Amino acid sequence: MSDRPEVWLNCAASLDGRIALAGGRRARLSGPEDLRRVQEMRAAADGIVVGVGTVVLDDPSLRVHWELLDGRRGKDPARIVVDGSGRTPERARVLDGSLPTIVLTSRSSPRTYPTGVERIAAGSGRVDLAEAFRALAARGMRHLMVEGGAELFASIVRARLFDRWTVYYAPVAIGGVTAPPLLRGLEIERLEDAAHLDLRSIERIGEGFLATYLPRTEGRRDGQPPRT
Numbered sequence: 001m002s003d004r005p006e007v008w009l010n011c012a013a014s015l016d017g018r019i020a021l022a023g024g025r026r027a028r029l030s031g032p033e034d035l036r037r038v039q040e041m042r043a044a045a046d047g048i049v050v051g052v053g054t055v056v057l058d059d060p061s062l063r064v065h066w067e068l069l070d071g072r073r074g075k076d077p078a079r080i081v082v083d084g085s086g087r088t089p090e091r092a093r094v095l096d097g098s099l100p101t102i103v104l105t106s107r108s109s110p111r112t113y114p115t116g117v118e119r120i121a122a123g124s125g126r127v128d129l130a131e132a133f134r135a136l137a138a139r140g141m142r143h144l145m146v147e148g149g150a151e152l153f154a155s156i157v158r159a160r161l162f163d164r165w166t167v168y169y170a171p172v173a174i175g176g177v178t179a180p181p182l183l184r185g186l187e188i189e190r191l192e193d194a195a196h197l198d199l200r201s202i203e204r205i206g207e208g209f210l211a212t213y214l215p216r217t218e219g220r221r222d223g224q225p226p227r228t
């Protein structure tokens with residue numbers, strides 16, 4: 001039994017695995033059908049998590065757009081930002097006080113946040129994600145949805161802190177050098193050290209497709225299928 005919440009990663013990527021345009025400029029890769037699916041995922045989560053890099057570049061609202069869900073209205077998930085050194089801009093939408101918001105930060109960060117924004121310190125320098133996720137579980141959170149970006153995904157995947165990963169692949173190719181990939185910062189030199197996944201399903205959604213993966217917990221990690 002895990003002492004952290006269930007963690008689902010979700011993002012939209014180009015066919016070549018880029019999640020934004022050159023320099024990290026936001027790309028609207030999801031079509032209407034996928035946007036609706038993302039709202040369903042958000043609505044089912046206790047918290048929606050992003051890295052501060054995404055907040056700086058995209059300024060997301062991290063809210064559920066209930067109007068896309070057939071008039072349904074449920075409990076809003078908390079907005080959660082991983083911000084080790086306190087870089088969240090003061091005017092960021094996640095700090096507007098309109099919804100419950102938590103900042104996961106490091107013990108060394110001197111930054112304070114507006115009233116109503118909860119601060120959870122875990123780790124020094126970078127946020128210790130395992131510790132931070134345990135703290136969220138202790139607050140009753142059972143299910144987190146992590147939306148990116150590339151550095152946060154890399155840390156979570158490296159530490160195997162996830163239970164499901166969905167990628168919507170849009171029928172577009174971006175390329176270039178500075179457009180962020182799905183994961184940044186992992187330098188893997190041996191295939192057995194890479195995160196191995198099990199492909200659960202592939203589904204056409206609008207003009208693209210959705211691939212669902214689970215982390216491989218059994219079997220060989222050398223690129224060969226598990227022994228049966």
Ligand SMILES: NC(=O)c1ccc[n+]([C@@H]2O[C@H](COP(=O)([O-])OP(=O)(O)OC[C@H]3O[C@@H](n4cnc5c(N)ncnc54)[C@H](OP(=O)(O)O)[C@@H]3O)[C@@H](O)[C@H]2O)c1
Nearest residue numbers: 011012020024051053054084085127148149150151152155
């Ligand atoms: N297509 C999609 O679905 C999608 C979704 C979301 C984002 N994006 C794109 O992703 C890009 C942003 O990604 P990014 O890689 O620049 O930033 P990011 O992953 O959103 O945030 C990374 C930052 O989080 C902080 N952090 C603290 N502790 C960390 C830890 N343990 N592990 C990882 N990060 C930690 C670090 O900043 P400090 O060192 O200052 O703490 C780090 O630089 C944007 O271009 C955005 O458009 C795309």
